[in-house]
Amino acid sequence: MYDFTYARVSSVADAAKQLKGDDDAKAVAGGMTLIPTLKLRLAKPSALVDLGGVKDLAGIKVDGKTVTIGAMTTHGAVAASAEVKKAIPALAHLAAHIGDPAVRNRGTIGGSVANNDPAADYPAGVLALGATIVTNERQIAADDFFKGMFETALKPGELITAISFPVPEKAAYMKFPNPASRYAMVGVFVAKTAGGVRVAVTGAAPSVFRQKDMEAALTKKWAPDAIEGIKQKQDGLNSDIHASAEYRAHLVGVMAKRAVQAAG
Amino acid sequence: MAENVGIGASVLRKEDFRFLTGRGTYVDDINRPGQLYAHILRSPHPHANLKKIDTARAKQAPGVIAVYTRHDVNEDKLGGMPCGWGVKFKDDTPMKEPAHPMLATEKVRHVGDPIALVIAETRAQAKDAAEQIAVDYEILKPVPTINDAIKPGAAALHTEAPDNVCYDWHIGDKSAVDSAFGRAHKVAKLDLVNNRLVPNAMEPRAAIGDFDSANGDYTLYTTSQNPHVIRLLMGAFVLHIPESKLRVVAPDVGGGFGSKIFHYAEEALVTWAAGKVKRPVKWTADRSESFISDAHGRDHVTHAEMAMDKDGKFLALRVQTLANMGAYLSSFAPAVPTYLYATLLAGCYATPAVYAEVKAVFTNTVPVDAYRGAGRPEASFLLERLVDVAAKEMGMDRVDIRRRNFIPNSAFPYQTPVAVQYDSGDYFGTLDMALKASNWSSFRDRQQEAKKRGKLRGIGISTYIEACGVAPSNVAGALGARAGLYEVANVRVNPTGSVTIFTGTHSHGQGHETTFAQLVADRLGIAMDQIEISHGDTGKIPFGMGTYGSRSLAVGGSAIVKAMDKIVNKGKKIAAHLLEAAEADIEFKDGKFSVAGTDKSKTFGEIALTAYVPHNYPLDVLEPGLDETAFYDPKNFTFPAGCHICEVEIDPDTGNTTIITFTAVDDVGRVINPMIVEGQVQGGVAQGIGQALLESCIYDGNGQLLSGSMSDYTMPRADNLPNVDVSTHVTLCTHNPLGVKGCGEVGSIGSPPAIIGAIVDALSEYGVKHIEMPATPQRVWQTIQAAKGKKAA
Numbered sequence A: 001m002y003d004f005t006y007a008r009v010s011s012v013a014d015a016a017k018q019l020k021g022d023d024d025a026k027a028v029a030g031g032m033t034l035i036p037t038l039k040l041r042l043a044k045p046s047a048l049v050d051l052g053g054v055k056d057l058a059g060i061k062v063d064g065k066t067v068t069i070g071a072m073t074t075h076g077a078v079a080a081s082a083e084v085k086k087a088i089p090a091l092a093h094l095a096a097h098i099g100d101p102a103v104r105n106r107g108t109i110g111g112s113v114a115n116n117d118p119a120a121d122y123p124a125g126v127l128a129l130g131a132t133i134v135t136n137e138r139q140i141a142a143d144d145f146f147k148g149m150f151e152t153a154l155k156p157g158e159l160i161t162a163i164s165f166p167v168p169e170k171a172a173y174m175k176f177p178n179p180a181s182r183y184a185m186v187g188v189f190v191a192k193t194a195g196g197v198r199v200a201v202t203g204a205a206p207s208v209f210r211q212k213d214m215e216a217a218l219t220k221k222w223a224p225d226a227i228e229g230i231k232q233k234q235d236g237l238n239s240d241i242h243a244s245a246e247y248r249a250h251l252v253g254v255m256a257k258r259a260v261q262a263a264g
Numbered sequence B: 001m002a003e004n005v006g007i008g009a010s011v012l013r014k015e016d017f018r019f020l021t022g023r024g025t026y027v028d029d030i031n032r033p034g035q036l037y038a039h040i041l042r043s044p045h046p047h048a049n050l051k052k053i054d055t056a057r058a059k060q061a062p063g064v065i066a067v068y069t070r071h072d073v074n075e076d077k078l079g080g081m082p083c084g085w086g087v088k089f090k091d092d093t094p095m096k097e098p099a100h101p102m103l104a105t106e107k108v109r110h111v112g113d114p115i116a117l118v119i120a121e122t123r124a125q126a127k128d129a130a131e132q133i134a135v136d137y138e139i140l141k142p143v144p145t146i147n148d149a150i151k152p153g154a155a156a157l158h159t160e161a162p163d164n165v166c167y168d169w170h171i172g173d174k175s176a177v178d179s180a181f182g183r184a185h186k187v188a189k190l191d192l193v194n195n196r197l198v199p200n201a202m203e204p205r206a207a208i209g210d211f212d213s214a215n216g217d218y219t220l221y222t223t224s225q226n227p228h229v230i231r232l233l234m235g236a237f238v239l240h241i242p243e244s245k246l247r248v249v250a251p252d253v254g255g256g257f258g259s260k261i262f263h264y265a266e267e268a269l270v271t272w273a274a275g276k277v278k279r280p281v282k283w284t285a286d287r288s289e290s291f292i293s294d295a296h297g298r299d300h301v302t303h304a305e306m307a308m309d310k311d312g313k314f315l316a317l318r319v320q321t322l323a324n325m326g327a328y329l330s331s332f333a334p335a336v337p338t339y340l341y342a343t344l345l346a347g348c349y350a351t352p353a354v355y356a357e358v359k360a361v362f363t364n365t366v367p368v369d370a371y372r373g374a375g376r377p378e379a380s381f382l383l384e385r386l387v388d389v390a391a392k393e394m395g396m397d398r399v400d401i402r403r404r405n406f407i408p409n410s411a412f413p414y415q416t417p418v419a420v421q422y423d424s425g426d427y428f429g430t431l432d433m434a435l436k437a438s439n440w441s442s443f444r445d446r447q448q449e450a451k452k453r454g455k456l457r458g459i460g461i462s463t464y465i466e467a468c469g470v471a472p473s474n475v476a477g478a479l480g481a482r483a484g485l486y487e488v489a490n491v492r493v494n495p496t497g498s499v500t501i502f503t504g505t506h507s508h509g510q511g512h513e514t515t516f517a518q519l520v521a522d523r524l525g526i527a528m529d530q531i532e533i534s535h536g537d538t539g540k541i542p543f544g545m546g547t548y549g550s551r552s553l554a555v556g557g558s559a560i561v562k563a564m565d566k567i568v569n570k571g572k573k574i575a576a577h578l579l580e581a582a583e584a585d586i587e588f589k590d591g592k593f594s595v596a597g598t599d600k601s602k603t604f605g606e607i608a609l610t611a612y613v614p615h616n617y618p619l620d621v622l623e624p625g626l627d628e629t630a631f632y633d634p635k636n637f638t639f640p641a642g643c644h645i646c647e648v649e650i651d652p653d654t655g656n657t658t659i660i661t662f663t664a665v666d667d668v669g670r671v672i673n674p675m676i677v678e679g680q681v682q683g684g685v686a687q688g689i690g691q692a693l694l695e696s697c698i699y700d701g702n703g704q705l706l707s708g709s710m711s712d713y714t715m716p717r718a719d720n721l722p723n724v725d726v727s728t729h730v731t732l733c734t735h736n737p738l739g740v741k742g743c744g745e746v747g748s749i750g751s752p753p754a755i756i757g758a759i760v761d762a763l764s765e766y767g768v769k770h771i772e773m774p775a776t777p778q779r780v781w782q783t784i785q786a787a788k789g790k791k792a793a
């Protein structure tokens, strides 16, 4: 780790101010991604602005049609939440399968979504459920948020404060973990929402994406066999020591079918 | 008391209290006054000429005390890292043994090759300064794999080995094998790879060099399995420090699996540096550094053929293996694919002729050396897979072909065609027990049931052998070992009757403090809390050889027994004096010396006290004190063997394999502590499952390590592992006093072929004959796709 200064702020405004005043400053939430990066000396921030002391950033609110999760809510809290389990069980299931208990007790939804790791789980849920990313400056639709590998619509100094998920009619998430890291090698989130059927795929490509062919087929008929013949294209998919693009493409089909099955 | 804690009792491990409560003392827990920190600048390139190394800016960086490079090593006339085993070419010429410098000299040869040592007040300052070192590399073409190394015209790593061949060795009777193949009814053939592994002990390596300027004494604290070997190699070959001035301490060590046998440059670097800067110097590897600096394991490419007669009897085995040594010869590397591998190729079978050729090559990768099983997992994987293929070739059942070829119980001692002689075993016994415990005969019902659920179920079997406790020293010496292979024990009876055992073996998870104490409790009849086992400090312990190759109980335990014999004999003399009886009439039992046929006796404690307070004592004929040392040099290896059976289910849609059951029946000789044996077997099987399903060390074509972190290299986790059903079947070792054989490696030796055999069985409907390790979901899925493609074509 290189030296940096550390500030624990008590409001989002304060955090934003510090971040805007220093291009090399970084927000830290659970630190589960950022701290290993610092330890490996892959990043050299001048300052860390810790969001841990900001009141009201953590917490889950459910009002009839929407589940709103504060940015600093841990994966463990989402996984254990009776309200989330009732309103969007697929989301609680997703959170429960991120990393290990230590990671789930520190890592946050805001950090995960802001980071947009190509193999992270949350982006699939956010995109498939058509969630809205709430920041200190605006509201961003999921479809406009994920821009590419580790890239989002967030501007420098802009902070996620919450994510609100419309409650779907049906949804499920199926993850085929990378054997080593246990991140998603392929994860497919399917949802039947008021705005239509949405299928989001993570792990397979440089960034989460919607599988429109499957969405169309499932719109016609919500059943596993509806997507039986749909082949995910290999072009542009990731290929690494654990999975070729061909295998990943195949797994997209398998996981999607299983997700539809699980959603009922 | 003896029946609760003696031989055969599952005594809870004495050492676990401190381990489980975080009170162990590992090297990194030790901090010496005035301690500095070392960071090692390592090569990011696999193969390059080292031009200029400019350390000027680093030396000026905050907190920096010193920066050392090849220049300083030269100036101080230090040696290179020595190799402890020489192997010969087929024509009897010695292997190519290129220099292995502590800090790279004219070239770097693998990613992670050490270039400079930076010493600073803090670890962060040392790292910061290392970034200020400017190194001018002239990049050379990398040679990352065995196949790259042997290609004609491949770049040479070392001028001493222009074709990258370290040795081309052989064993066995070639003409007998050739003639048997000429007569064969059928021949089974198999090409296979033994995948390269990264040991990944839980505790990364660490070392502290300490120099006492008052008297010129050096102390090295290090994560080692054999501190005396390190003292010998480092003192004599690298730093030229007399052993009388050098103490090596290996305190609690968090796992080794072989990777902490070897003498590493970092140990010599911190010791040397401590003497130069006159302050203690600590180095602790982080995990990323471990991946590129701990010796790796396995990495063989093999072609094997078995000749059979019309009844499926094995006539001859022919094996050609290419073994990867990595960039330099690590301490015992040359022995692993030769004397620890090819000598085991007879397996449990009475194959009359075996011929093996092994070519070892240099590549631009981390050095490869012994890793849990060392050579023997490679041998058992090859042989057991080949036997399965042979069964298929003959249209025979996998169990039947094994039974038909087993060495019969009446044939022991059995001389194999590959040098070693097995002393005892009952391969039929372990096989029958395992078949029963695994419900082998009803497997096809379970397979049918799985099929209804859409799963492919398979069962696999391996009947393996291993050799432990490499010995005797003179034979090992004749085969190229440059060290002795005996073990030492000092049994110190303290004046009030408690006992301290100083053993030359080293415990780094094996539970010696308990098992060895049980030997003492059993023999001397004293309570466990009166027994201390001391190990890991050359300042306290006579010259011993350490722990590897499952030798500790068979060799080290035998030394303890021999030293205890001496204690008892001397005790009898003292008792005879005190009890006014003839020495021949004194019996020792349950902690009491008594005169046979009388009720006259003295307790062990009374005799101890008399020995140290010799007021009423035969001083004219007997020395005072009760402190005996024994060196034990075994007459032979020991040969554990057994049968492992694995049942798997495969999800054909994803290729994912789940191990449903795993049955291990092992003959490890006499069992001292069944609970510890079970734990050792389970741990070994976990590593075998790692090799078979998960772990794979991969270098890309540019010589970069792709699997260089825990998020890329798949270590087995709890949810990958079934509950391993472990049982033992005992035939005694005939040549050591305890009748023990060794249990540390059987799990990693016996399990991989059983697991792969199960997967191949599950995929048999696709006509799959073999699948390489690790059988990852992707590999299994691809294998199914390829087989389907073939069928369709």
Ligand SMILES: Cc1cc2nc3c(=O)[nH]c(=O)nc-3n(C[C@H](O)[C@H](O)[C@H](O)COP(=O)(O)OP(=O)(O)OC[C@H]3O[C@@H](n4cnc5c(N)ncnc54)[C@H](O)[C@@H]3O)c2cc1C
Pocket (backbone or CB within 6 Å): A026, A027, A028, A029, A030, A031, A032, A033, A034, A035, A036, A051, A071, A072, A097, A098, A099, A100, A103, A106, A107, A108, A109, A110, A111, A112, A114, A115, A117, A119, A120, A121, A122, A154, A158, A159, A160, A161, A181, A182, A183, A184
């Ligand atoms: C061993 C391990 C296993 C893991 N396994 C998985 C897995 O299976 N699936 C998975 O999805 N993830 C996994 N993760 C990642 C984990 O989910 C992380 O917690 C998450 O990616 C980042 O969240 P964090 O709160 O720790 O963020 P931090 O590490 O604190 O921050 C990450 C980045 O986000 C920025 N950031 C944080 N909060 C905000 C905010 N509110 N607004 C804007 N920017 C912000 C930071 O500046 C930083 O750049 C794993 C991590 C580890 C260490």
